[in-house]
Amino acid sequence: xxxxxxxxxxxxxxxxxxxxxxxxxxxxxxxxxxxxxxxxxxxxxxxxxxxxxxxxxxxxxxxxxxxxxxxxxxxxxxxxxxxxxxxxxxxxxxxxxxxxxxxxxxxxxxxxxxxxxxxxxxxxxxxxxxxxxxxxxxxxxxxxxxxxxxxxxxxxxxxxxxxxxxxxxxxxxxxxxxxxxxxxxxxxxxxxxxxxxxxxxxxxxxxxxxxxxxxxxxxxxxxxxxxxxxxxxxxxxxxxxxxxxxxxxxxxxxxxxxxxxxxxxxxxxxxxxxxxxxxxxxxxxxxxxxxxxxxxxxxxxxxxxxxxxxxxxxxxxxxxx
Amino acid sequence: xxxxxxxxxxxxxxxxxxxxxxxxxxxxxxxxxxxxxxxxxxxxxxxxxxxxxxxxxxxxxxxxxxxxxxxxxxxxxxxxxxxxxxxxxxxxxxxxxxxxxxxxxxxxxxxxxxxxxxxxxxxxxxxxxxxxxxxxxxxxxxxxxxxxxxxxxxxxxxxxxxxxxxxxxxxxxxxxxxxxxxxxxxxxxxxxxxxxxxxxxxxxxxxxxxxxxxxxxxxxxxxxxxxxxxxxxxxxxxxxxxxxxxxxxxxxxxxxxxxxxxxxxxxxxxxxxxxxxxxxxxxxxxxxxxxxxxxxxxxxxxxxxxxxxxxxxxxxxxxxxxx
Numbered sequence: 161x162x163x164x165x166x167x168x169x170x171x172x173x174x175x176x177x178x179x180x181x182x183x184x185x186x187x188x189x190x191x192x193x194x195x196x197x198x199x200x201x202x203x204x205x206x207x208x209x210x211x212x213x214x215x216x217x218x219x220x221x222x223x224x225x226x227x228x229x230x231x232x233x234x235x236x237x238x239x240x241x242x243x244x245x246x247x248x249x250x251x252x253x254x255x256x257x258x259x260x261x262x263x264x265x266x267x268x269x270x271x272x273x274x275x276x277x278x279x280x281x282x283x284x285x286x287x288x289x290x291x292x293x294x295x296x297x298x299x300x301x302x303x304x305x306x307x308x309x310x311x312x313x314x315x316x317x318x319x320x321x322x323x324x325x326x327x328x329x330x331x332x333x334x335x336x337x338x339x340x341x342x343x344x345x346x347x348x349x350x351x352x353x354x355x356x357x358x359x360x361x362x363x364x365x366x367x368x369x370x371x372x373x374x375x376x377x378x379x380x381x382x383x384x385x386x387x388x389x390x391x392x393x394x395x396x397x398x399x400x401x402x403x404x405x406x407x408x409x410x411x412x413x414x415x416x417x418x419x420x421x422x423x424x425x426x427x428x429x430x431x432x433x434x435x436x437x438x439x440x441x442x443x444x445x446x447x448x449x450x451x452x453x454x455x456x457x458x459x460x461x462x463x464x465x466x467x468x469x470x471x472x473x474x475x476x477x478x479x480x481x
Numbered sequence: 482x483x484x485x486x487x488x489x490x491x492x493x494x495x496x497x498x499x500x501x502x503x504x505x506x507x508x509x510x511x512x513x514x515x516x517x518x519x520x521x522x523x524x525x526x527x528x529x530x531x532x533x534x535x536x537x538x539x540x541x542x543x544x545x546x547x548x549x550x551x552x553x554x555x556x557x558x559x560x561x562x563x564x565x566x567x568x569x570x571x572x573x574x575x576x577x578x579x580x581x582x583x584x585x586x587x588x589x590x591x592x593x594x595x596x597x598x599x600x601x602x603x604x605x606x607x608x609x610x611x612x613x614x615x616x617x618x619x620x621x622x623x624x625x626x627x628x629x630x631x632x633x634x635x636x637x638x639x640x641x642x643x644x645x646x647x648x649x650x651x652x653x654x655x656x657x658x659x660x661x662x663x664x665x666x667x668x669x670x671x672x673x674x675x676x677x678x679x680x681x682x683x684x685x686x687x688x689x690x691x692x693x694x695x696x697x698x699x700x701x702x703x704x705x706x707x708x709x710x711x712x713x714x715x716x717x718x719x720x721x722x723x724x725x726x727x728x729x730x731x732x733x734x735x736x737x738x739x740x741x742x743x744x745x746x747x748x749x750x751x752x753x754x755x756x757x758x759x760x761x762x763x764x765x766x767x768x769x770x771x772x773x774x775x776x777x778x779x780x781x782x783x784x785x786x787x788x789x790x791x792x793x794x795x796x797x798x799x800x801x802x803x804x
Contacts, residue, residue, distance in 0.1 A: 316781060
């Protein structure tokens with residue numbers, strides 16, 4: 161349904177250069193909708209802020225929280241700065257080893273965001289290519305790929321991710337376990353995340369390939385690969401964009417859950433989930449700041465991603481216009 | 482109908498065979514079980530004897546077939562960690578998880594359905610919009626975060642409810658229940674609420690979407706025109722037409738809730754299957770991991786199949802379309 165609209169816009173855009181992309185963006189329906197949604201704007205600002213501070217963490221934090229040489233034990237267990245026992249520069253307090261919570265959170269967000277982005281990127285590549293192939297060629301390839309997807313979705317996602325990362329950890333040599341932890345997590349989450357993209361792209365592709373412009377391209381002997389990538393793919397991007405945004409939030413959540421369970425990122429390079437796992441162990445010792453601030457950061461991150469995703473889904477849905 | 486039934490069951494059986502293959506592969510990936518059982522002094526002849534007694538000298542396909550046959554009879558071998566039958570370990574933990582999951586499902590329906598109706602009827606009003614916004618937060622907060630926050634407030638600060646364990650349990654045959662004792666009832670509140678949180682938001686959003694659809698339909702307009710009171714239209718006529726998808730989703734999600742319960746169980750140290758599984762993962766106790774995977778997937782697949790078949794019985798159009 162929404163393809164009609166994007167057809168008209170995407171086709172000339174790919175063939176010839178239009179007025180600058182900024183000008184086109186400001187005339188688009190999407191921008192109009194964005195300017196009218198206060199919650200989407202707030203979410204965008206918060207998300208940008210969180211991602212930027214996470215990325216430049218090494219240059220703005222008072223210490224590198226994972227360099228033991230920078231930790232001093234007499235700074236341990238300090239409450240946040242607004243408490244009378246709080247001390248500068250430990251704004252959000254310190255943990256039991258004298259580690260600055262704010263620095264740990266920013267470093268942790270960096271790991272969480274990187275893993276989230278990597279997971280979405282990898283599942284996009286796998287999902288889109290398998291979906292295109294399945295939808296374009298149909299037949300037994302289609303059957304095999306979609307059945308595989310069915311099976312993967314018949315097992316709860318979290319279970320697959322836990323099993324894959326658990327198995328990978330026992331298989332990897334001890335020296336590689338800590339370094340490879342991030343990659344293992346990305347693979348484990350991707351394993352079930354690609355199915356959604358593949359299904360979406362496949363459904364759209366099998367509709368598109370029957371249309372005249374694809375038939376015409378085929379008659380002109382344009383190679384299949386080019387038809388798929390240059391002609392069909394742009395027409396499947398709208399639902400993919402929404403799915404990717406929501407999946408980014410999902411990936412961060414799954415990673416945090418695995419790390420919280422102790423089968424994700426190791427203590428030497430903790431993500432937000434690992435930090436919450438530490439904090440949880442001190443829940444009854446009165447050091448509430450060890451767990452509350454990582455929890456807040458994680459929630460803020462995922463909530464802002466999901467608010468944006470929600471808005472995007474409504475804004476791109478032609479039925480709701 | 483019979484063709485549909487056979488197709489659907491064959492599909493479920495295929496999925497279970499693949500899941501069993503995954504479980505079987507875990508054993509093969511994670512090293513040689515003979516090496517795990519013997520020590521330095523074992524001679525090669527003894528190793529070979531052990532190998533043939535365990536059936537590991539046979540072709541892989543034969544071993545896989547035997548794994549599937551044993552699993553169908555509920556035999557998943559012996560736990561590496563505490564040398565007990567895996568099935569007995571899981572059966573002991575099963576009631577704890579089920580009580581938690583069923584209570585969480587109940588809470589999600591009791592809270593989620595009215596919230597969905599209210600937000601649909603009062604669309605655009607401030608409290609309805611803020612509830613809708615809150616539901617995004619509900620979807621975004623991971624269940625372990627909700628668990629930690631609940632513990633922090635109700636167990637650490639207020640001291641009203643216990644933060645971990647299951648309290649006293651009563652044995653009813655093979656089923657152990659915590660619902661009959663005071664401490665058991667107090668202990669289940671926090672974990673059940675934590676687990677139901679996500680489900681509440683799902684139910685609420687689904688009911689809201691369905692209600693908005695139904696409220697636009699002709700029969701509602703007609704009822705309004707006839708002067709039927711609004712409360713009657715909303716709760717008797719409109720809501721009834723929304724409940725079908727809600728029931729479907731709830732049934733299908735019980736499987737996912739069992740899987741997700743492992744996170745909640747870890748937070749609250751709830752002695753269910755999930756906690757057993759996480760401990761098995763930390764100790765690389767493969768038979769327990771494999772058994773948990775197969776059992777939870779079985780429940781998941783069985784529920785989905787039953788819902789599909791029930792749908793086909795109710796609505797004959799689906800028989801051809803989804804075959």
